[in-house]
Amino acid sequence: MAQCDGCGYCCTVEPCIISCGYHGKPEGPCPSLVREGKRFRCGLIESAWEISPEFAATLEAALDIGKGCGCQDERVLFKLGREMRRLDGGT
Secondary structure, three states, rough: OOOOOOOOOOHHHOOOHHHHHHHOOOOOOOOOEEEOOOEEEEHHHHHHHHHHHHHHHHHHHOOOOOOOOOOOOHHHHHHHHHHHHOOOOOO
């Protein structure tokens, strides 16, 4: 598993299941993808840090941020996306 280099490819091709839980959008590119210079970052995680650092850390762990590309149980990730939407004031 290679370390993420922030190229944004994964999120451009297909949003993660957390994004699908938040946006209800089953196809890419992810609407939460944020460009920062030559790198891309997850806008959902950036927003989560402002709302709840503990929850942001949970999102990062679920997506293996900083550890390389990985996929965990999609049901858990979808629920995290729904919880982020609730915390962010969505329905």
